[in-house]
């Protein structure tokens with residue numbers, strides 16, 4: 681049953697999709713940042729296929745990095761939480777972090793089994809940005825990133841975290857932290873990607889959108 685959180689909690693994937701403009705209904709991540717134990721739309725058979733593919737790719741990268749003599753940390757070992765002075769918490773779990781021995785350099789890898797999206801790069805950049813604030817292990821380290829797709833890799837150099845990027849992170853964190861909820865934007869496409877149910881969002885649209893004025897009208901030009 682849905683409960684209000686004691687503090688605002690932001691999962692990195694909510695923030696990355698918001699920053700990339702892939703989540704158009706800002707109410708959804710805002711609600712999740714302020715509430716817990718809410719009902720979720722159940723996954724489907726595709727999730728099982730995704731999990732197997734993800735595990736295989738993760739295993740391949742792990743073996744590759746180990747061959748280079750790097751120390752690797754996988755999934756649950758990488759769960760982190762960083763706090764804003766206001767108390768807002770940002771949390772995430774990078775798929776894999778490899779650390780070069782006797783070096784200050786490490787790389788954050790994230791595996792994606794779907795088509796490349798802008799949010800993939802932003803997600804890894806956010807991991808790189810927040811990790812040094814979570815545990816002493818990454819303090820002072822030079823952190824680069826890499827998104828691994830079935831079809832290739834996208835490097836995420838540490839230079840991506842510049843003042844402009846930080847300003848955008850601040851802007852969207854402020855939206856999620858605000859006590860005033862953003863407006864809902866129910867659309868067929870947006871709601872089909874949203875895991876909130878009608879229990880918490882009665883406006884959820886689960887049927888094909890009706891195209892208004894499908895036949896069009898003449899305009900005088």
Ligand code: SF4
Nearest residue numbers: 705866871874881884
């Ligand atoms: S179900 Fe639709 S309207 Fe409701 S929060 Fe999700 S995206 Fe927004």
